Amino acid sequence: MHHAADGTLIMQIAELDSPSVLIDLDIMERNLRRWQEHCNAAGIASRPHVKTHKIPELARLQISLGAKGINCQKLGEAEVMADAGLDDILVSFNLIGAAKLARAVALARRIKLSVVCDNDVVADGLSDAFAAAGMRLDVLAEVDTGGARNGLQTPQDVVAFAERLSNRPGLRFAGLMTYPPKGKVAEVRAFLSEAGELCRRQGLEPKVVSTGGTPDMWKASGYGGVTEHRAGTYIYNDRMMVAAGAATLEDCAMTVLATVVSRPTPDRAVLDSGAKSLAADLLGPGRGHGHIREYPDALIEQLHEEHGVVDLSRCTGRPAIGERLRIVPNHTCVVTNLHDRVWGVRGETVEKAWDVAARGRST
Ligand SMILES: Cc1ncc(COP(=O)(O)O)c(C=O)c1O
Incomplete structure (x- = not known):
């Protein structure tokens, strides 16, 4: 193994032991470029989910190509990324318990942190922790647009929750987040548009409308009113994405x-x-x-x-x-x-x- 003058590693695959994980750089770079160009053309910000690669250098590459920020599922992932200089991170997971809340406050002191939340237990914890620290945290209300995982169940629930969020000290209602089910673009669109409209009528502007996933990412602009999309797997792709028709x-x-x-x-x-x-x-x-x-x-x-x-x-x-x-x-x-x-x-x-x-x- 040796390095070229620019630091590039030069060795042959034949010299690697197995099992090893290989990333074809030409394919990865093409996947990244293609998606960023699509987002630019559609007027949607890209906020890649880094759980797919978990590598700060690749997160930085995604940002250098035009991504607005990154998405992490875990605080631990976000801490590693923040250590590496990534400074705009959405943690898309309900944070519960004193240990996590203390880490979230510490993280928010050094980067632009936002989180999601779909219930009052989580909202109370975030509010107490951030108010005690004299800070305000951007919180997206997570909504269930048919994926049957986390999320508020109806547009009426969303607006009531957004109101409670915006009245809590230490928090700012920043918008809506969902992890949409595949093949349900019209249903997702209907939910998001009604929830957004109800919020606006109460004077609660959902500045961020964040959708996610690789399987339907090429249709993300069809959700309507989306400000950012969180694709993760698109950087590498896999047989699941081939089966979903999102890649070959x-x-x-x-x-x-x-x-x-x-x-x-x-x-x-x-x-x-x-x-x-x-x-x-x-x-x-x-x-x-x-x-x-x-x-x-x-x-x-x-x-x-x-x-x-x-x-x-x-x-x-x-x-x-x-x-x-x-x-x-x-x-x-x-x-x-x-x-x-x-x-x-x-x-x-x-x-x-x-x-x-x-x-x-x-x-
Ligand atoms: C909340 C959330 N957003 C975005 C993603 C990215 O999805 P994908 O890997 O299909 O691009 C995931 C994946 O599990 C997720 O849970």
Whole structure:
């Protein structure tokens, strides 16, 4: 391994041990550029969700391409990103308990922090903590536009909650946030527009209307009145996004480099990559745990912790013991969380080694 004059790492993929996570830089850069150009044309700010990569250098790259700020799910991720100079962060998770509230106050002292909230228990905690610190925190009311996760259930609930938020010391009602369900653009639009209108009638302007997700990101402008969109997976893409129709296999920047360690029967290969490298998320019956680029008809049918068991019965060719394969994972975000480091590659050349600095920051 050596470095070029500009600091670029120069080594070959052949020199990397396996399992390793590789990011195809050409594909990743294309994914980032394409989405930013789309946001610019649609007049929507991009606020990428960094849970997909958990790497400050990539968050900075997203900002340098035009993103307004970043989105984190966890305070721990936000702290790592703030340490690296990211200064506009939305934490899209209800924060509960003294430990988290103290950390949120500390974070808000050094960056522009905003949070989401969908209930009075969380709002009371935030209000007490920020009022005691003599600060005001921007809070987005999280609304359930059909995703059936967190969120206020009706536009009437939203306006009542927004009113309570704006009357609490230490808080400022900043707008609406939702994680929309795929394929429900019209329903999401109807909910957001009614909730926004009711808020405005009470003099509560939702300055921010924040939607998210990669599966429907190309339709985000159809939600209407959206000021920012939080896409995460789009940077790498994965088989889930291919299944959702948001990307093709050619748009998948992340692969897991694996080695065939055993061929116990003519139709079976065993890889050195199991649930601790590939993650066990399934796409559906018969779809397996990843797409092997060199053997597209192979099925990764079972993952043990360290073994990936592959059914070769539908393949024309057969890999030899020692052969190295590249696998497009089902779900990139969880693969990221399993690895200390990922490698940025162009063709067969390894150019970057990034530590996954926010890995495992689950509080
Ligand atoms: C609140 C929120 N916003 C945005 C995202 C980004 O979604 P995606 O990875 O599909 O782009 C997620 C993903 O889980 C999320 O939970």
